[in-house]
Amino acid sequence: MTLILNNEEIQHALSAEDCLEVMEEAYREQASSQAVNRPTSHSYLAHSLPQATYSFKSVDGGVRKFGVLALRITSDIVQEKNVNNSVRLEKLPLAGTGKFLGLVQLFSVETGELLAIMPDGLIQQTRVGVTSALGAKVLARPDSEVLGLIGSGGQARAHFRYLTSVRPIKRVKIFSPNSDHRKAFAAQMERETEIPTEPVGSAEAAVKDSDVVCTATNSSRPVFNAKLLEPGMHYNAIREFEMDEAALERCDVVAIHTRFGGIQHHLPPGLDRDLPGVRREKPRDWSRYPEISDLLVGRAPSRTSDRQVTLFLNNVGTGVQFAAMGYCAYRAAKEKGLGHEVPTDWFLQDIKP
Amino acid sequence: MTLILNNEEIQHALSAEDCLEVMEEAYREQASSQAVNRPTSHSYLAHSLPQATYSFKSVDGGVRKFGVLALRITSDIVQEKNVNNSVRLEKLPLAGTGKFLGLVQLFSVETGELLAIMPDGLIQQTRVGVTSALGAKVLARPDSEVLGLIGSGGQARAHFRYLTSVRPIKRVKIFSPNSDHRKAFAAQMERETEIPTEPVGSAEAAVKDSDVVCTATNSSRPVFNAKLLEPGMHYNAIREFEMDEAALERCDVVAIHTRFGGIQHHLPPGLDRDLPGVRREKPRDWSRYPEISDLLVGRAPSRTSDRQVTLFLNNVGTGVQFAAMGYCAYRAAKEKGLGHEVPTDWFLQDIKP
Numbered sequence: 248m249t250l251i252l253n254n255e256e257i258q259h260a261l262s263a264e265d266c267l268e269v270m271e272e273a274y275r276e277q278a279s280s281q282a283v284n285r286p287t288s289h290s291y292l293a294h295s296l297p298q299a300t301y302s303f304k305s306v307d308g309g310v311r312k313f314g315v316l317a318l319r320i321t322s323d324i325v326q327e328k329n330v331n332n333s334v335r336l337e338k339l340p341l342a343g344t345g346k347f348l349g350l351v352q353l354f355s356v357e358t359g360e361l362l363a364i365m366p367d368g369l370i371q372q373t374r375v376g377v378t379s380a381l382g383a384k385v386l387a388r389p390d391s392e393v394l395g396l397i398g399s400g401g402q403a404r405a406h407f408r409y410l411t412s413v414r415p416i417k418r419v420k421i422f423s424p425n426s427d428h429r430k431a432f433a434a435q436m437e438r439e440t441e442i443p444t445e446p447v448g449s450a451e452a453a454v455k456d457s458d459v460v461c462t463a464t465n466s467s468r469p470v471f472n473a474k475l476l477e478p479g480m481h482y483n484a485i486r487e488f489e490m491d492e493a494a495l496e497r498c499d500v501v502a503i504h505t506r507f508g509g510i511q512h513h514l515p516p517g518l519d520r521d522l523p524g525v526r527r528e529k530p531r532d533w534s535r536y537p538e539i540s541d542l543l544v545g546r547a548p549s550r551t552s553d554r555q556v557t558l559f560l561n562n563v564g565t566g567v568q569f570a571a572m573g574y575c576a577y578r579a580a581k582e583k584g585l586g587h588e589v590p591t592d593w594f595l596q597d598i599k600p
Numbered sequence: 601m602t603l604i605l606n607n608e609e610i611q612h613a614l615s616a617e618d619c620l621e622v623m624e625e626a627y628r629e630q631a632s633s634q635a636v637n638r639p640t641s642h643s644y645l646a647h648s649l650p651q652a653t654y655s656f657k658s659v660d661g662g663v664r665k666f667g668v669l670a671l672r673i674t675s676d677i678v679q680e681k682n683v684n685n686s687v688r689l690e691k692l693p694l695a696g697t698g699k700f701l702g703l704v705q706l707f708s709v710e711t712g713e714l715l716a717i718m719p720d721g722l723i724q725q726t727r728v729g730v731t732s733a734l735g736a737k738v739l740a741r742p743d744s745e746v747l748g749l750i751g752s753g754g755q756a757r758a759h760f761r762y763l764t765s766v767r768p769i770k771r772v773k774i775f776s777p778n779s780d781h782r783k784a785f786a787a788q789m790e791r792e793t794e795i796p797t798e799p800v801g802s803a804e805a806a807v808k809d810s811d812v813v814c815t816a817t818n819s820s821r822p823v824f825n826a827k828l829l830e831p832g833m834h835y836n837a838i839r840e841f842e843m844d845e846a847a848l849e850r851c852d853v854v855a856i857h858t859r860f861g862g863i864q865h866h867l868p869p870g871l872d873r874d875l876p877g878v879r880r881e882k883p884r885d886w887s888r889y890p891e892i893s894d895l896l897v898g899r900a901p902s903r904t905s906d907r908q909v910t911l912f913l914n915n916v917g918t919g920v921q922f923a924a925m926g927y928c929a930y931r932a933a934k935e936k937g938l939g940h941e942v943p944t945d946w947f948l949q950d951i952k953p
Contacts, residue, residue: 251946280870285643290636290669290919292662292709301709303669307656309645316643316656318673322712338952342712346948350714356645356654359675359695361703368951401951517633566643593604593940595699598721598754599691 248588252365252576256586260579261373263412266572267384270377273310273571274540283316284308284565286508291522292515299326299339300524308566310574314356317569319367321349325524336524351573361594363577363586367569368401370576374568375561376405378504378539379461379483382559384413385542385549386500387459387481392417395457397450397470399423399432402463402485407436410461410483419444422453423464451475462489467528473497478554485561487531498558500550503536505565533562601941605718605929609939613932614726616765619925620737623730626663626924627893636669637661637918639861644875645868652679652692653877661919663927667709670922672720674702678877689877704926714947716930716939720922721754723929727921728914729758731857731892732814732836735912737766738895738902739853740812740834745770748810750803750823752776752785755816755838760789763814763836772797775806776817804828815842820881826850831907838914840884851911853903856889858918886915 252260276282287306294301302323309316324339342348349367354360383391391414396403399421407419419436421444423429433444447453450471454460461483462470469491476482476497484490495501512527537547539559550557580586605613629635640659647654655676662669677692695701702720707713736744744767749756752774760772772789774797776782786797800806803824807813814836815823822844829835829850837843848854865880890900892912903910933939 253946254949254951277869280868281646283643283645283866283868285641285864285866288638288641288660290638290660290662292636292664292669293634295710301662301669301712303660303662303671303707305658305660305671307641307643307658309643309654309656311645316645316654316675318656318658320671322669322707322714324710324712340952341710342708343945343948346945346950347952348707348712348714348948349951350947354656354675354701355695357648357677357694359654359677359701361675361701364947366947366949366951368949372951511638513636513638515633515636516630587946589942592696592699593606594703594717594719595696595701596607596719596721597699598607598702598719598725599693599700 249361249591249594250363250577250580250586250588252363252580252586254366254369256580257365257369257576260576260583260585263409265575265579266373266377267380267412269575270568270571271381271543272312273567274543276310276312277567278540278544278546281311282309282567284507284567286511288511288513290513291525293522294324296326298523299324300522302524306564306566308570309356310567310570311356313570313574315362315570315574316354316356317566317573318352319566319569321367327523351569353573353577360591365573365576370569370572372401372405374564374572375402375485376409378568379406379485379559379561380409380413381543382483382502382539382561383410383459383481386502386557386559387414388479388553391458391481393457394419395453395460396420396463397422397453397461398463399428403432404436406461406463410459411440411442414459416442420447420453420457421445422447422450459483464489476556478556481557483559483561487560487562488528490560494558497556499555500557501536502542502547502559503533503538504561505538505563506533507565602714602944602947603716603930603933604940604942605716605933605938607719607722609933610718610722610929613929613936613938616762618928618932619726619730620733620765622928623924624734624896625665626920627896629663629665630920631893631897631899634664635662635920637860637920639864641864641866643866644878646875647677649679651876652677653875655877659917659919661923662709663920663923664709666923666927668715668923668927669707669709670919670926671705672919672922674720676700680876704922706926706930713944718926718929723922723925725754725758727917727925728755728838729762731921732759732838732912732914733762733766734896735836735855735892735914736763736812736834739855739910739912740767741832741906744811744834746810747772748806748813749773749816750775750806750814751816752781756785757789759814759816761793763812764793764795767812769795773800773806773810774798775800775803812836817842829909831909834910836912836914840913840915841881843913847911850909852908853910854889855895855900855912856886856891857914858891858916859886860918
């Protein structure tokens with residue numbers, strides 16, 4: 248049977264412990280040539296709404312040990328909007344009754360079968376948060392007790408959850424520009440995790456005296472000045488452009504998620520950059536930094552003193568992360584009897600491809 | 601509702617007339633920057649069987665006018681086998697009860713929704729045959745009456761069907777190395793199309809005195825000598841390596857399917873070429889030849905006399921072809937009430953991607 252899951256079922260299925268263990272295993276497999284990634288592709292077409300573009304993204308990756316390859320796709324309509332004199336990209340919920348489409352499809356490496364189809368929303372947040380947590384596990388001081396978290400969205404939630412799973416965090420300071428958002432987020436996370444939270448009024452206040460600092464934002468500009476990083480701190484960023492580039496100099500040990508691939512953009516021939524919402528930010532050159540998998544298997548050094556400042560940049564996603572988290576969700580959902588099943592045979596054929 | 605189709609339903613849904621019309625429209629849209637393609641990617645992992653490799657292929661493409669983007673994937677286990685002292689690649693039917701997995705997934709460009717999931721087997725044969733037929737439509741002599749067809753598999757069947765739909769073919773000569781296969785194939789196609797067929801004993805006999813010659817084989821070596829091409833003939837090849845390279849000199853007008861992309865191969869880092877079944881034949885340089893879409897919109901010249909020899913090389917597949925044929929199958933199946941429906945909502949989410 249092919250399993251069809253929704254986000255509620257995935258939330259019920261996933262445990263932080265499993266996710267951290269399986270993701271770490273995936274990176275170890277990758278380090279020993281038993282996992283594969285292909286770079287992300289975006290295909291674009293004009294949309295009928297003004298300033299809107301259809302954007303289809305895909306990436307895949309597999310881990311032999313788990314017996315799965317995952318394909319992650321998103322099928323989005325993005326629209327450029329002018330907000331406070333700057334252009335913002337908004338994804339429009341035009342599917343069904345105001346919804347979005349993003350899927351992880353899991354294939355069996357042993358039989359070729361389609362094992363499961365699940366939404367990518369929770370998996371996406373989880374894969375970023377879990378990888379950041381593994382970064383903190385190898386780089387942050389073992390006695391880290393204070394987390395300074397900047398952001399209050401889905402990624403901030405995942406980072407709260409997973410960073411506090413790998414270090415004995417006793418207090419979380421939270422900043423995001425909207426004071427209602429940060430208060431509501433702080434209250435919600437405190438209820439959920441029973442870890443005391445403290446909404447603070449500035450990014451600086453979130454950074455000051457923290458042991459682990461995490462930016463989990465959508466910002467395309469640095470959210471705090473790298474000079475604020477103090478001896479002994481670990482800084483985790485989830486986008487290269489939310490991070491002050493000076494952090495690379497300020498930190499004694501720097502690691503990234505992956506040196507792998509950039510995004511490949513495909514437009515109708517001749518249109519080139521003429522579609523709204525097609526951003527092709529050129530990533531910085533990360534080739535000289537070690538990857539998380541190098542640190543996990545001891546091929547690159549971690550911190551050697553409690554005074555060093557460390558940085559983990561969770562720069563771009565990979566298919567292997569979706570394979571690992573998709574596998575976690577699938578395995579747990581099967582065990583717990585969650586989801587809809589449809590006959591696997593619906594997706595098979597006699598015709599030899 | 602999301603429609604799930606099988607090959608029988610697709611066969612019932614597709615008409616040659618629709619397929620030819622929709623595919624031609626797709627190429628015209630492509631010529632006016634209203635269609636998008638991304639190159640094919642292959643991701644590989646080691647398989648537990650000896651000399652076997654897991655191979656996941658994907659390609660996507662969309663046509664704005666049809667409102668769809670198609671993703672085509674295959675999830676295969678390929679095994680290297682020694683047959684008559686040469687290495688052959690075999691796809692193993694390990695899914696379900698001896699089946700294969702290959703899918704076309706159709707997405708709405710307007711809403712982002714998943715419209716349909718269907719097997720790729722018949723769509724794949726159809727997209728190649730229909731594109732070859734469009735090549736013959738613009739290049740072959742209008743009075744072509746004899747088709748010489750080399751091959752007796754699924755592609756030969758599709759080429760028989762579609763080439764005879766665009767020219768007044770009155771007789772089809774058929775060669776394939778196994779005499780039982782070619783006889784059975786000739787008898788079957790004659791029954792199906794009511795066009796007289798004649799199994800012949802050599803590739804040379806199939807070519808001689810034909811108006812249109814078509815090779816539809818798996819061969820990696822030329823299946824006949826280009827010197828056999830006579831004035832007035834049109835030659836259609838579906839793989840560059842089954843064609844004698846000298847045909848490029850022998851023919852007065854040459855066109856290809858697409859100059860677009862090559863195949864991108866992804867292996868676990870460090871393994872490089874060590875997996876069995878990973879073939880990376882370097883394609884020849886086709887950049888100086890016009891594409892079928894150029895000919896269809898009059899941007900490149902066709903034959904100017906009945907004495908010229910023309911060549912159409914249907915070199916590689918594109919996502920746009922899957923969008924066009926997937927759209928054909930989806931539209932017709934909806935009209936005829938074919939297939940299983942599952943709630944579109946199963947594949948949607950509230951979480952903003």
